[in-house]
Amino acid sequence: MQTYISHHNFHTLLDTLITGGIRVVAPRLTAGTLLYAPLGESGDMVLDQLPRRSAKEAFFPVCEDILSYEKGGQQVRLTDVEPATFPVTVLVGVRPCDAAAIPVLDAVFSWDYKDEFFLERRRKTTVIGIACTTADDACFCTAVGLSPAETKGSDLFLTPVADGGYLCDICSEKGEALVADGSSLFTELGNVTPLPFASPAVPAFDLKKVKGWLDGHFEDPLWDGTALRCVGCGACAFVCPACHCFDIVDEGTEKSGKRRKSWDACGFWKFTHHASGHNPRDKQPKRYRNRIMHKFKYYDDKFGQTLCTGCGRCVRICPVGIDIAAIVAEIDGMAVE
Ligand code: SF4
Ligand code: SF4
Incomplete structure (x- = not known):
């Protein structure tokens, strides 16, 4: 209505x-x-x-x-x-x-x-x-x-x-x-003239094709090539409307304090750092790969949805110019039907 x-x-x-x-x-x-x-x-x-x-x-x-x-x-x-x-x-x-x-x-x-x-x-x-x-x-x-x-x-x-x-x-x-x-x-509506909608220029991705490629390319030279320059600042996750990882920490003294829930980011080295000292994502490209995998494969596997709405915030804010849309377009171009 x-x-x-x-x-x-x-x-x-x-x-x-x-x-x-x-x-x-x-x-x-x-x-x-x-x-x-x-x-x-x-x-x-x-x-x-x-x-x-x-x-x-x-x-x-x-x-x-x-x-x-x-x-x-x-x-x-x-x-x-x-x-x-x-x-x-x-x-x-x-x-x-x-x-x-x-x-x-x-x-x-x-x-x-x-x-x-x-x-x-x-x-x-x-x-x-x-x-x-x-x-x-x-x-x-x-x-x-x-x-x-x-x-x-x-x-x-x-x-x-x-x-x-x-x-x-x-x-x-x-x-x-x-x-x-x-x-x-x-x-009542009357005789109103809606302003023209914006028209983003990036062509539509074939998200099924992209996911199909990701399903088979956990290891791929693309990750090193695209993500080695990522400095792990986490800005992309913090501005994203869909990223939702968080950490829970106790802040205070032995006598009193608070348990707090704070945004976290898979781009951080510490995100997967185990107490044993082992880190399964020990290099930045592995962390950036997780970002793409989570958005275009894992979330789809789990919930049948894509974890990116194309807001472009991470593209605008990345200090080293990593462009998620360009990476997904590249994957789309490499993937076969
Ligand atoms: S473009 Fe996608 S991944 Fe980047 S901030 Fe927006 S919703 Fe998140
Ligand atoms: S904003 Fe750029 S440099 Fe920072 S973690 Fe994200 S991709 Fe890496």
């Missing part, structure tokens, strides 16, 4: 939510960097650029406490962080490449272990996606089967129109509830 909201009414909707105590998270300049962050007022929001980091942190923060501990005599008191206390949230201005990654992450966080830290935030969050009208050379959502108008992962999906307002696609019950709550602000 479609409806329309003017630019002014959209801001009224968000400001009403904020004053009503709902946490509204949107792309916002934070210390000079555009990040998804809670808004104090809708005017702080920036909707015409892709934030530096992805929207995943609304569900899976960079670092969060899981529990605290305190020792008194021979007793250790543990206090869990309760996901039930997480706030109801509306996540706004999510580009299709970020929104589409959210249901992809659902698969791993609700698999054998149900991660309530992720799942409770997911239940309590309504996602307002927005169509892309601009793309740069690094964008390749269309190459992985998505598009600048993809509604996957969005509860309400906005398409900017020529007068500054938005055509709204209602994509789920949460989206329906949001529109019902602000019903006086939404109007």
Whole structure:
């Protein structure tokens, strides 16, 4: 179902939510960097650029406490962080490449272990996606089967129109509830002209062919050739909407402290460093190979999905110019049907 909201009414909707105590998270300049962050007022929001980091942190923060501990005599008191206390949230201005990654992450966080830290935030969050009208050379959502108008992962999906307002696609019950709550602000579609969608230039990959090649090339000269220059900074994983590895560490003293969950990255040497001293990924190309294998083979083997939405962030940020789209295109070119 479609409806329309003017630019002014959209801001009224968000400001009403904020004053009503709902946490509204949107792309916002934070210390000079555009990040998804809670808004104090809708005017702080920036909707015409892709934030530096992805929207995943609304569900899976960079670092969060899981529990605290305190020792008194021979007793250790543990206090869990309760996901039930997480706030109801509306996540706004999510580009299709970020929104589409959210249901992809659902698969791993609700698999054998149900991660309530992720799942409770997911239940309590309504996602307002927005169509892309601009793309740069690094964008390749269309190459992985998505598009600048993809509604996957969005509860309400906005398409900017020529007068500054938005055509709204209602994509789920949460989206329906949001529109019902602000019903006086939404109007009939009328005669609106959607702005043209962006058109990323990278040609579509044959993801089945790519996976078929990866199935048979765990050992291949490609890995050394493409990944030897990787410096293992982990930036590609940290900006990615789909990467989800984390570490759990205790921080504090013998007497008291916190157990914390923090983002990790397979590009780090320490990621697979065993206590014995052995490291099965002892060279950087093996670590980069894991990045490609996880995204285009292992996740598909396990969940039937690709772990890359083509947002291009890792291409833009890599300090040594490693381009995942170019590597996958090379594999696609080498693979046989
Ligand atoms: S692998 Fe790179 S292009 Fe793909 S979703 Fe992650 S950051 Fe975006
Ligand atoms: S951003 Fe580039 S250099 Fe850093 S870990 Fe990723 S591929 Fe390697």
